[in-house]
Amino acid sequence: MKNxxxxxxxxFLAGFVSGFFSTGGGLILVPAFMYLLKxxxxxxRGTAIFCILPIVITSSFFYYKGNYIDWKIAILxxxxxxxxxxxxxxxxxxLPDKVLRITFTIFIIYVSYNMIFK
Numbered sequence: 261m262k263n264x265x266x267x268x269x270x271x272f273l274a275g276f277v278s279g280f281f282s283t284g285g286g287l288i289l290v291p292a293f294m295y296l297l298k299x300x301x302x303x304x305r306g307t308a309i310f311c312i313l314p315i316v317i318t319s320s321f322f323y324y325k326g327n328y329i330d331w332k333i334a335i336l337x338x339x340x341x342x343x344x345x346x347x348x349x350x351x352x353x354x355l356p357d358k359v360l361r362i363t364f365t366i367f368i369i370y371v372s373y374n375m376i377f378k
Contacts, residue, residue, distance in 0.1 A: 266296060271311060278312075279319040285312035287368065301357040309349075
C-alpha cells in the first residue's frame with residue numbers, strides 16, 4: 261500500500277510539472293522510479309515512457325483549448341520525435357546502465373545551465 265501511494269504521488273508530481281512547465285515527465289519519473297521505487301534503470305525509462313502518454317494527452321488538451329499550440333512546429337517535431345524515439349529505444353537496449361545514467365545527468369546539467377544563464 262505504501263508503494264502504491266508513493267507511486268501515485270510520483271505520478272501526480274510528474275503530471276503537475278508536465279502541465280505547468282510543459283516538461284518533466286521523464287525528468288521526474290525516471291529518477292523517482294530508480295531511487296524511490298528501486299526500479300532498474302532500463303525498466304524505469306520504459307515505465308516512464310508509458311506513463312508520459314496520458315500525462316501529455318491531458319496537458320495537450322488544455323494547451324489546445326488555450327490556443328497555445330503552433331501546429332506546424334508540433335507536427336514537424338512529432339515526426340522527428342517518432343524517429344528519434346525509435347532510435348533511442350533501440351540504443352537503450354544496447355547501452356550499459358552506467359552510460360545511461362551519466363548521459364542523462366550531463367543532459368540535465370546542460371539544460372539547467374542553459375535555462376539559468378541564457
